[in-house]
Amino acid sequence: MTEFSMALNEDQLTLQKWVHDFAENEIRPAAHEWDEREEFPYPVVEEAAKIGLYGWEFMFNAMQDPSGLTLPVAIEELFWGDAGIGMAIMGSGLAAAGIAASGTPEQVMEWVPQCYGDAQNVQLGAFAASEPDAGSDVGGYRTSATYDEATDEWVLNGTKAWITNGGIADIHVVVAVVDPELGSKGHASFIVPPGTDGLSQGQKYKKHGIRASHTAEVVLDDVRIPGSMLLGGKDKLDERLARVRRGESGNAQAAMQTFEATRPAVGAQALGVARAAYEYALEYAKEREAFGRKIIMNQSIAFMLADMATEIEATRGLIYRAAWLGKNGQFVNAEGSMAKLKAGRVATWVTERAIQILGGYGYTREYPVERWHRDAKIHDIFEGTEQIQQLVISRAISGLRIE
Numbered sequence: 001m002t003e004f005s006m007a008l009n010e011d012q013l014t015l016q017k018w019v020h021d022f023a024e025n026e027i028r029p030a031a032h033e034w035d036e037r038e039e040f041p042y043p044v045v046e047e048a049a050k051i052g053l054y055g056w057e058f059m060f061n062a063m064q065d066p067s068g069l070t071l072p073v074a075i076e077e078l079f080w081g082d083a084g085i086g087m088a089i090m091g092s093g094l095a096a097a098g099i100a101a102s103g104t105p106e107q108v109m110e111w112v113p114q115c116y117g118d119a120q121n122v123q124l125g126a127f128a129a130s131e132p133d134a135g136s137d138v139g140g141y142r143t144s145a146t147y148d149e150a151t152d153e154w155v156l157n158g159t160k161a162w163i164t165n166g167g168i169a170d171i172h173v174v175v176a177v178v179d180p181e182l183g184s185k186g187h188a189s190f191i192v193p194p195g196t197d198g199l200s201q202g203q204k205y206k207k208h209g210i211r212a213s214h215t216a217e218v219v220l221d222d223v224r225i226p227g228s229m230l231l232g233g234k235d236k237l238d239e240r241l242a243r244v245r246r247g248e249s250g251n252a253q254a255a256m257q258t259f260e261a262t263r264p265a266v267g268a269q270a271l272g273v274a275r276a277a278y279e280y281a282l283e284y285a286k287e288r289e290a291f292g293r294k295i296i297m298n299q300s301i302a303f304m305l306a307d308m309a310t311e312i313e314a315t316r317g318l319i320y321r322a323a324w325l326g327k328n329g330q331f332v333n334a335e336g337s338m339a340k341l342k343a344g345r346v347a348t349w350v351t352e353r354a355i356q357i358l359g360g361y362g363y364t365r366e367y368p369v370e371r372w373h374r375d376a377k378i379h380d381i382f383e384g385t386e387q388i389q390q391l392v393i394s395r396a397i398s399g400l401r402i403e
Contacts, residue, residue, distance in 0.1 A: 002066040004324045006317065012065075012073055019074045022053060023081025031082035034212035035371055040168065041085050041212045042122070048089050049119045056113045059093055063100075068327030072268035072319050079272025083375035084212030086269065091164040091213060092116055095125025097262055098173040102189045102231035111191055115171050123194075126169035128160035128218045135162065135385075139184040143220060145176035147234075152227040154190060156220045159202060162382070166216040167201020170194045174220065178237065185244045189231040198223035209374035262383060263336035264323040267343035270379035271315050274347040277354035277372040278308045285357055295357075304353050311346045318342050334389075334396035341389035344379035351376045 008016065026047050034041040048054035062071040078086035092115045099111050115125030134140030143158025156176055160166065172192040179186030192199055202217025227234060282305055285296035295301050322339035325331050351373035355362035362369045380386045394402045 002324075002328070004321065005067070006320050008069065008073065009067075012067075012070055015070060016073050016077060019053065019077040020080070022048065022051065023077050023086075027078070027081030027085050031085060031212075031368070031371070032365075035082075035084055036211075038206065038211040040165075040214040041088050044085050045088055046119070046122050049116070049122050054089050054092075054116060054122070055118070056096065056116045059096055059116075060112075066327065068264070068323035068325075069320055071265055072271075072323050075265055075268040076272040076275065076316075079269045080276045081272075082212065083269065083273050083372070083378075084210040086272065087164065087210050087213035090265075090269075092123075092125035092169070094127035094164060094262065095169070095171055095173045098127045098175075098189055099191065099231060103191075104231075104233055107191070107231060111171060114194075115169075117170070123170040124165045124168060125171045125173065126163050126165040126167075126218070127173050128163045128166060129175045130160060130162045132159060132161045132217075138187075141175065141177055141184075141187065143174065143176045144180075145174075145178050145188060145190060147178075147227070148224075151224075153224045154227065154230060156190065156192070156198075156223040156225065158220050160218040160220070162205070162215060163218050165214055166218040167199075167204075168214055168216075172199060172218060173231070174218075179241055182241065182244050186241065188237050190225060191229045191231065192220075192223060192225055193229070196223055196225060208377060209371070210378055263340040264319050264326055266379065266383050267315070267319040267322070267339040270340075270343035270347035270376065271312065271319060273372050273376045273379070274308075274312050274315070274343075274350040277351040277369050277376075278305070278312055280367075280369060280372075281305065281308070281354040281357040301357060304357060308350045308353055311350060315339075315343050315346045332396070334393045337384070337389040337392040337396075340379070340384065341386060341393070344376075344381075344386060347376035347379050348373075 026044060030041060030044050045054055052058055062074060075086070075090060078089060096112045096115045100108055103111070114123060117123030131141055131143060134142070143156065143160060146155045148155055156174060158176065160174065171194065174190050174192055175187055176190060177186055178188045198221045200219045200221070202219045204214070204216040207215060230237060285301050285305060286294055288295045296305070318339040322335040325335050351369065354369040355373055358367060358369055361367050364370065384392070391402060
């Protein structure tokens with residue numbers, strides 16, 4: 001097990017600059033356009049695929065880093081460029097993580113690359129867990145998966161909501177209920193291959209922020225998939241369900257396995273947005289004059305920037321430590337949730353302060369800080385709301401089932 005250090009090694013520093021340069025040269029110039037269009041930014045993602053930034057090999061190599069820091073470092077730079085485009089580049093990773101968390105080695109090898117395609121044929125993945133009436137309440141999922149023994153097929157029915165790349169993805173990983181009596185422990189994950197009949201896009205959401213990321217409902221109407229599309233296989237599922245029915249401890253249910261693995265990375269997304277807003281506000285304050293001097297010479301502005309810088313540094317420390325702990329199986333007090341909770345709050349607060357420093361200009365779409373503010377808020381909501389993170393943390397520190 002590697003020792004924890006916040007000092008980035010030479011490879012990580014090289015990666016950081018590589019991703020930053022792409023964010024600066026390719027993402028930022030396109031950010032306003034795709035935010036206004038509210039469409040998936042295929043041209044930018046294709047450019048990322050050409051250099052190897054969008055692809056399963058990049059994700060695989062990042063996930064193999066024993067320090068756990070490579071992925072947060074890359075994500076911070078991507079989201080410094082733009083959160084909507086950053087999410088478009090990283091969104092397929094949720095599907096890949098879902099396959100890696102529950103799938104057999106053979107399933108991982110076959111399907112994770114198909115979540116990305118290649119530079120000549122970019123493909124997308126989608127992880128479909130949340131439902132219209134059940135987001136954080138994973139025990140409230142209603143999408144069903146019924147096994148048809150005669151044909152060795154699973155039949156999926158239901159509607160998934162708030163799905164990144166939902167309906168436009170090539171590979172959908174769907175969390176469904178196989179035994180409703182077991183609550184969240186009666187779930188399983190399934191791969192729905194490209195072109196499967198019965199899967200369609202429902203409502204496409206018009207969002208407050210991260211508008212370049214496609215978010216929509218996924219409708220499953222008698223979707224029949226081969227038995228081999230059950231992640232982990234039927235024998236493993238039957239064994240797990242039998243243990244749960246006997247009152248023995250079962251494995252963490254499918255959706256939560258994926259979310260737990262990604263919380264420090266989500267924190268890094270928020271960190272990138274916060275840093276972008278802080279840096280912009282700092283430069284603005286050093287150039288903008290009012291009452292005969294640069295506005296940064298006023299303590300009211302300078303102290304705001306000092307607090308912004310401090311909160312960003314504290315957040316990065318939490319994220320790096322959580323990423324290392326998660327990679328090395330050392331979580332004790334829900335440090336992943338702590339990192340995400342702090343990062344979401346800081347991003348929302350820092351971007352709001354940035355608008356304040358720019359004044360009226362900050363409130364207009366001619367300046368990027370209002371977009372960063374809109375983009376920041378989602379990090380208080382998705383992959384577990386602020387309150388869900390507090391619940392997870394309170395249970396971890398108390399050892400009690402806080403409700």
